[in-house]
Amino acid sequence: MILTVTLNTALDLTYRVDRLVPHSSHRVATVTERPGGKGLNVARVLAALGHDVTVTGFVGGATGEALRAGLTGVCDALFPVAGATRRTVAVVDAASGDTTQLNEPGPLIAPSEWSAFLSSYEELLTSASAVALCGSLPPGVPVGSYAHLIRGARGAGVPVLLDTSGEPLRRGIAARPDIVKPNADELAELTGSWDPLPATRAARRRGAHAVVASLGPSGLLAATPEGMWQAKPPARVSGNPTGAGDSAVAALLSGLVSGEPWPRRLASAVALSAATVLAPAAGEFDATAYESFVAGVQVVERADAA
């Protein structure tokens, strides 16, 4: 199975209102409630692609119960903690579709909970074909934790993908994960450069075997041991970009466990990202669009002057 780790899971709420006006009162027309956090979105997409997927990370409180009740198609190995799973609220204006996001802080994880989680993670690795470490760290989890989880996966011989930002990314990449997938902002924060080509190379020199940078409508730029490629979507798509990066991660994992060559992995990842933009929510994609996009993705080799 493929294991996805979401340390800072969330119960994602979407509120539709006529128009958000600060300092006034709003009747919410419709409420959508679903399990959230990058690793859970990745797992949902992997399950839809036909993979056997297990999810882990922290879960607690009534919000955690609601999150677990909403998980379908994946094996739930979430680790219970005393604190309550956070909520995120996306307030969508009905007219414009513009979204205002409110993100609760995660629960405080006790040192004993973190060490008990590590034992559970080591156990899950014994049956994993690949592992993805996704998203932010909740309070109480040491900033170098992803590095620790990466060393655990490498010790167990399980390929590992890291998708996070800031200091956890900086520390994690030094532990030599198989793939990191920063977006343009994360790449610039990590390397100090907004020029994707040198920044992607620089990120790879920090320790990752492969760096796949997601550049929004410009697609993906990958620096790998086999070469450097840029993959561009066949057409500009408009819709909800939330979760597009998570779908790229799912496709990269799928290609990794199937042993596909890099250009094919990248084509799938770009097509799946674009098909996710067309779907209403993160963790979903338009399957018909995916099939039609995948053949149209242009994958171009870039001079690897690293």
Added chain:
Amino acid sequence: MILTVTLNTALDLTYRVDRLVPHSSHRVATVTERPGGKGLNVARVLAALGHDVTVTGFVGGATGEALRAGLTGVCDALFPVAGATRRTVAVVDAASGDTTQLNEPGPLIAPSEWSAFLSSYEELLTSASAVALCGSLPPGVPVGSYAHLIRGARGAGVPVLLDTSGEPLRRGIAARPDIVKPNADELAELTGSWDPLPATRAARRRGAHAVVASLGPSGLLAATPEGMWQAKPPARVSGNPTGAGDSAVAALLSGLVSGEPWPRRLASAVALSAATVLAPAAGEFDATAYESFVAGVQVVERADAA
């Protein structure tokens, strides 16, 4: 015991953010979660005044579980339903203290749930000294339901207070409750007049034995079988007005079951409202301020030219 009925209970969330900016992303600095809905606020205040209080109304889902876990000092006779208790989110700007309110719709109540609730309500009335019917109706509950609940209380010989708005108030008042407590907006909507004196008299002619209108900083205006009074707070207080009306309801119920004369009931209600404005949340009040305010409330008899 005193019974409070909250058909549309809520899990009230308060999010503190630096400043709410539409169409951007916010980290919520602190989250407060507490049981909400007018009748639950009234119950909390009554319990703090030393009364034996039972709460009923509908509750369901993970949000309902969280609501029940947060109830303290009152007897929980909430009625479980299949739908989930709604949330309300108050987003407070740290700098200005201004609040943006987002209210989810309530759960859909099935006809079978409503009729089972009615049996439970009749049973609770047998040991009630007074009952308060508070707040909005969730979807599925007939608009004339408060009239039905009022007739049930009157049939059981239990004095009944109604605090709602719109059509449920219009229908409820015709069933001759002992007290209705509209605010200025509700009174104007009911009677078509923004002039409190004639509007309060007009509301009483619609069927209530007593009408106590809450007029914010102007205090309370009461039209009762014993006469008409205005009660004004001793000083202008500034703070959080949420729940001030609920505290007035609690004081009116407390005075009703103790058989206090109207002027004393009104003095207590005004003082308790003002002391609630000084407290951080609905259902709480500043006990020291309450004691000092109560002697300073001016209660003036108004010519009852009804």
